[in-house]
Amino acid sequence: MTSTAIPPAAVAANNNTLNSALAAEQISSPASPVDKPVDEKKQLEEGEIEENPSEGDSQTKTIFDDASKFNVKHPLFSTWTLYFDSPQSKSLPKTPQTTPAMPQGSHGWMADIRKVVSFDSVEEFWGLYNNIIPPSQLPGKANYYLFKNGIIPAWEDPQNKNGGKWSIQVPKNSESKSSIDRMWLYTMLAAIGETFETASTDSENAPSPTQSDLITGVIVSPRPAFYRISIWTREASDVNVLDTDAIKARLLNIGKHFKTSVLGYELEQKLTEGGFQTELTFDAHKDSEKKVNKNKFTV
Template sequence: MASAAAVNAALADQADSGEAGEIQEVNMEAQAEGIRTVFSDPTNFNVKHPLYSAWTLWFDSPATKGRNLPQTPISAFPPTPGPATPGVAAAQGWMEDIKRVISFDSVEEFWGLYNNIVAPSKLPQKANYYLFKEGIIPAWEDEANKNGGKWSIQLPRDKNRDNVDKMWLYTMLAAIGETFDPLLTEAAASEPDSTPQSLITGVIVSIRPQFYRISIWTRLAPSYEEEDPLKTRIEGVGAHFKMQVLGYKEGQKLSGPLATEVEFLSHKDSEKGKGKQRKLIA
């Protein structure tokens, strides 16, 4: 039951706004006029829809290498609160040429960013975009990545110049929308209070002289044993990437000149010779 003080306060509010007990009419059209989203006002929006996680966009290209451009030190982005881990320190060398663009944590900020950066099809050769969860740097050595791997596809540049921008957009949307990981999606629908940690740490698009490569990085890699439940979960990420994001059919063969299937390779296997690498094919 409401306290007497609460009732008196409510009656006082009514007295200030009109007759006691009178229902005040709300002008929804007038309220809506004050709502500005990134779609109606890309620079001065006042409404935000939060994402499940915050994200950071990184970029590098031949034009940024060796140049003294402003950037945030890598040590400012440890994977967990506290000082940078040994893994982050080990990545410092090659990360010096990768520039942090911006961090965001809402749908509106994502679209504001997307509408103001160069599309992959217009980037110079050897350029890369890295979109990773805030606090995770795009390096194998990061604690969040060192035990994981990546799903990736290589696409001939000449045949996919008109498609790569859409594929990269859909890849980013699946990442920030947390739809890649089937277990995460199912748990969020049935048990929102006990959702497991997402497997996805980041996504990358790379522009090379003859091909594009799009990758999804995961924080864990399977043992490749049939009974390993993680293998099934990782395979679900690859299937979603191939069919729902890239738009290919189940079982469709993609390999060919300069092209690969949608393949998963652990970061540890990436360091081995090709004859010793173990892969999953979506």
């Protein structure tokens, strides 16, 4: 497995940044700056990057101080790329900038996927998020794919081929239409903040690793009768492996964190109520490709 060591300082900076980002979720328009006193001698926090201030303005301002005239960026540990496809995207023109690389064996099904943009800071993420259609308003059979830069949202990508996914389906109704956008936002924030493996009280078998690179991307898929949110991982496990196995323990910890801290459910809460609702389930890509169900496990 290829892993990237995350320095403790970067982990702390990411956590602080994402906590601030959650608090600033209501930032929706450059025309609505946040009124907050700014200390002219304010020191940069660890991990922040100061850009050239505008002429006549020597104050340090983050996006949380001023949504349009900030001069400090909060860098992410990784660069991320957003992709999109829908039945309508087939008619959109293709350019080198919007066409992702085709992994060997993809059989051309990726021809309809368009690359939207890559970003590497919290500010760029919010700029993107505030200017795209939320999942609740997308047509059926559309998909948003948010993946680490250089990883294509396909089973055939070398970073995905031995992996799997956590996924959940939520029926489309008036309640879920108001909550799916929040679920997707928090899923993206957990991904770009590298917090899916944050230690919890239930993670004694899988404490936060010094090397954490299991997550390759996250996907939201509106369908005519339900929404599906998925987390893709570069490694997989199955129901027959002991929970104390190193990889399975990490996967279970990701699933628990996803269910409770990101989606907002109780850990022991049963979600299936019939219809299109599912439990939070993990299965390997190889099993999904072969339509094998016996190796799935849930939290």
